[in-house]
Amino acid sequence: MDVVGVEPGRVAEASGGRFVTFEGPEGAGKTTQIARLRARLESTGQAVLVTREPGGTPLGGALRSLMLDTGQLPLAPIAQALLMSADRAQHVASVIRPALQAGTVVISDRYVDSLYAYQGFGDGVNLGSLKAISLLATDGLLPDLTVLLDLEPSLGLARKRQAHEKGVSELNNMDRRPIEFHQRVRGGFKELALAEPSRFVVLDATAPADILEWRIWRSVEAMIRVR
Numbered sequence: 001m002d003v004v005g006v007e008p009g010r011v012a013e014a015s016g017g018r019f020v021t022f023e024g025p026e027g028a029g030k031t032t033q034i035a036r037l038r039a040r041l042e043s044t045g046q047a048v049l050v051t052r053e054p055g056g057t058p059l060g061g062a063l064r065s066l067m068l069d070t071g072q073l074p075l076a077p078i079a080q081a082l083l084m085s086a087d088r089a090q091h092v093a094s095v096i097r098p099a100l101q102a103g104t105v106v107i108s109d110r111y112v113d114s115l116y117a118y119q120g121f122g123d124g125v126n127l128g129s130l131k132a133i134s135l136l137a138t139d140g141l142l143p144d145l146t147v148l149l150d151l152e153p154s155l156g157l158a159r160k161r162q163a164h165e166k167g168v169s170e171l172n173n174m175d176r177r178p179i180e181f182h183q184r185v186r187g188g189f190k191e192l193a194l195a196e197p198s199r200f201v202v203l204d205a206t207a208p209a210d211i212l213e214w215r216i217w218r219s220v221e222a223m224i225r226v227r
Contacts, residue, residue: 017100018224019141021111024149025186026175027156028205029212030109033149036213037220041105049099052109054084056091063087074173077123081130084115089137097141111143113192118174121188122181145223147216148193151205153182 020037022030034050041048054063063083075083088111099106112134119125160175193200201219203212 016103018105018145019096019100019108019143020105020220020223021108021113021143021146022149023110023113023117023146023189024205025151025153025156025182025189027159028149028151029159029209030149032209033147033212033216034107034109036209037107037216040213040217041220047102047104048107049095049104050107050109051091051095053091053111053114054087056095056108057087059087059090077119077125080123081115081119081125081133084119085133085137088112088115088134092138092141108143111146112138113146113148113189116192117185117188121191122177122185143199145219146193146196146200147219148189148200148202149205149212150186150190150202153179153186155206157182 022034024030038048038050063086096106096108115130115134116127120127120130157175157179190202193202201216203215205212207215
């Protein structure tokens with residue numbers, strides 16, 4: 001399966017802010033590291049917006065419930081891709097781009113790379129078709145930096161089950177997919193990162209949280225200094 005990237009350089013053309021996305025398999029610890037990065041940035045006086053996909057807009061919230069609720073029937077992969085892309089189009093137009101134009105650092109928990117990894121590599125939807133959909137939905141808006149927290153899927157799913165048993169979080173439809181699906185997703189993320197090494201920073205999600213925080217901050221500082 002050929003790796004398909006999104007047209008580079010569009011954030012710099014379209015905005016004065018910075019766009020950082022976090023990606024990774026289930027249970028990789030994105031939520032923790034996003035909160036830590038936000039705190040570091042705000043401590044420097046930087047305006048920060050944290051958002052997520054799906055769920056960053058009212059439309060996304062409805063789609064998140066539809067796609068992840070265990071009480072719902074599973075959606076066909078292409079239907080998932082189209083719904084996610086509709087949410088992404090609204091997310092970019094009403095949330096991400098306006099914040100970037102205002103000079104804000106936007107941090108998103110998932111973006112287009114999740115579409116490629118989950119619906120493309122995971123479920124086998126044609127990557128060329130997903131690229132076309134993504135370019136339309138985002139108008140080519142690409143992150144300045146993508147943090148990929150890499151983790152063996154069985155470990156990540158075990159983390160989520162433990163959190164569920166403690167009442168911290170719920171298991172959803174995605175968590176209940178076969179391990180082989182999650183392995184394809186992880187492999188897809190790694191292929192995407194290899195195809196765009198200047199955009200991705202790949203980190204071992206089993207490292208201590210403080211170490212991960214420091215490594216992420218070092219990459220974000222370098223990104224900010226570039227402009």
